[in-house]
Amino acid sequence: MSDYCVVVTGGAKARFYTLEPVDFPELESGPNLVHCGDLFNPQKESSGKDLYADPKTGRGRAARGGPAHGYDDHRSQHKDELDRRFSRKILTETSSLVKANNARCVVLVAPAPMLGILRQELHALSKRGIEVMKVAKDMTKFSARRIHASLAKENILPKCRKPGA
Numbered sequence: 001m002s003d004y005c006v007v008v009t010g011g012a013k014a015r016f017y018t019l020e021p022v023d024f025p026e027l028e029s030g031p032n033l034v035h036c037g038d039l040f041n042p043q044k045e046s047s048g049k050d051l052y053a054d055p056k057t058g059r060g061r062a063a064r065g066g067p068a069h070g071y072d073d074h075r076s077q078h079k080d081e082l083d084r085r086f087s088r089k090i091l092t093e094t095s096s097l098v099k100a101n102n103a104r105c106v107v108l109v110a111p112a113p114m115l116g117i118l119r120q121e122l123h124a125l126s127k128r129g130i131e132v133m134k135v136a137k138d139m140t141k142f143s144a145r146r147i148h149a150s151l152a153k154e155n156i157l158p159k160c161r162k163p164g165a
Contacts (some may be wrong), residue, residue, distance in 0.1 A: 001102055001105055002018035002019050002020050002021075002034075002056065002101045003019065003021075003104050003105060004017055004018065004103060004104075004105050004106075004107060004157060005017070005094065005097050005098050005101060005105070005106045005111075006018070006019065006033060006107045006109065006111035006139060006147065006151070006157070007090065007094050007106065007107070007108050007120070008109045008110070008139050008142070008147060009090055009108075009109070009110045009114060009118075009140070010110065010111055010114060010138055010140035011041065011083055011110075011111070011113075011137075011139065012040070012085065013039070013040055014038065014039040014040075014041075014042065014086075014090045014093070015035065015037075015038050015140075016035070016037045016038070016093060016097055017033040017034060017035055017036060017037040017138050017144060017147070018033070018034050018036055018101050018103070018133070019032070019034075019095070019148075019157060019158070020032055020033075020034045026163060027163050028163055029160055029161060029163055030160060031131070031158060031160065032144075032148070032160065033144040034143070034144075034145060035144060036097060037088075037093070037097075038087060039084075039090060039093055040042050041082065041089075042087040043058070043082045044129045045057060049054075052120070054146070055123065061127050064164045065113075075076055080117070083114065083117045084117055084120070086136070087114070087117045087118045087120070087121050090118065090122055091118070091121045091122070091124065091125070094106060094125070095124065097151070098125070098130060099124065099155045100151065101120050103129060104131060105130065105131040105132075105133065106125060106130055106132045106133070106155065107133045107151060107156055108122075108132060108133065108134050108135065109137060109139050109147070110134075110135075110136070110137075110138075111136065111137070111138040112136040115136050117133055118134075119134070124146070131157055134153070135156065137150075148160060
């Protein structure tokens with residue numbers, strides 16, 4: 001059982017952690033972030049040519065070599081919708097993790113644009129009395145130890161203590 005659940009996402013992948021105490025604090029350093037799972041957004045990882053017939057947006061040619069003209073094919077709206085769907089999956093998985101661990105606090109780490117999309121879905125956790133801390137930073141490529149150290153430096157998570165301390 002853990003008091004903290006940590007979710008690190010960047011739009012294409014979400015990683016889930018819990019902050020677990022160690023069994024023998026005299027012999028082990030802790031608490032430690034323990035990886036609990038991943039969630040992938042395959043549409044976000046796809047290139048433009050896999051999602052659209054024309055990988056370039058915003059220009060077209062008239063018949064018989066006429067002048068070029070611009071248009072909007074609403075790709076940004078489509079990408080935003082893909083992010084919204086992924087954010088719902090992230091929060092469903094987060095809710096399951098919180099319930100399984102009886103966690104009292106969720107730390108959500110994401111770049112600012114993705115955090116803005118996730119904020120729209122956070123009301124479900126807040127209604128259950130769970131404290132939600134948001135960190136607008138891209139830590140998707142960080143190791144668990146580096147994520148813990150960075151969040152502890154900002155006084156969001158408890159620091160990892162040395163054995164016997």
